[in-house]
């Protein structure tokens with residue numbers, strides 16, 4: 690974990706209530722897709738966790754949905770402003786765990802870390818595919834960016850983009866070797882029934898974000914685990930529904 694100041698390079702709307710913020714600063718503590726940063730938002734006591742969509746040593750990109758005061762505050766930040774981030778938190782996805790053809794499934798605000806993961810899988814010579822789901826056509830983001838990397842199927846519940854339905858309507862394919870998923874709990878619960886090994890990222894409510902308060906503890910097959918420290922990514926088989 691590292692604490693540092695980051696400068697806003699850009700902060701632009703991508704879709705309904707969804708924004709992309711590019712930040713310059715020391716991101717060298719980020720080691721795996723699915724790890725998260727904890728952002729200080731205004732005078733709020735609790736930081737807000739976000740899993741970067743991408744990074745390199747001197748920058749990182751956040752994609753976030755404005756759902757409450759913290760993320761609404763972020764959406765108002767302008768180029769040149771400074772943010773205080775804890776970086777390199779938690780355990781991320783292991784791209785080495787997948788076979789040849791990983792299946793990535795993401796819902797809404799759960800999609801950002803899958804962008805970095807997709808880049809890593811492609812760099813390893815694997816042939817991933819992505820199923821992405823949103824409530825509405827107005828919510829779709831990063832479709833083009835993902836399509837530049839891998840085959841993508843889009844589902845929206847209102848049918849205004851892609852296929853009408855949910856990611857869980859997508860039939861598994863015989864060639865899928867491994868599942869990586871991030872999104873709302875009902876989506877993850879439904880995906881847990883797929884007969885594939887996998888890893889899932891849980892977006893539990895958090896307080897400290899670095900393992901000190903126990904506020905994010907969940908029960909797993911191996912006993913209690915802190916989502917912020919032993920997760921947020923867990924082996925699919927470890928999770929209890």
Ligand SMILES: Cc1cc2nc3c(=O)[nH]c(=O)nc-3n(C[C@H](O)[C@H](O)[C@H](O)COP(=O)(O)OP(=O)(O)OC[C@H]3O[C@@H](n4cnc5c(N)ncnc54)[C@H](O)[C@@H]3O)c2cc1C
Pocket residue numbers: 725737738739740741752753754755756757758759760761798799801802891892893894895921
């Ligand atoms: C490890 C991790 C990574 C995350 N990555 C991203 C990301 O890349 N992009 C993104 O948009 N969001 C992400 N989130 C969710 C994000 O942290 C919350 O949306 C944010 O903290 C909300 O803060 P707020 O002050 O705007 O809203 P709040 O007032 O705190 O909450 C507004 C509403 O959102 C709900 N909510 C808040 N936090 C969560 C949560 N963690 N899970 C489910 N519902 C929640 C609340 O119950 C409430 O209904 C992530 C969460 C975790 C734990």
Ligand code: FES
Pocket residue numbers: 894895896897898899900901902903904905906915916917918
């Ligand atoms: S949020 Fe404090 S231990 Fe996880």
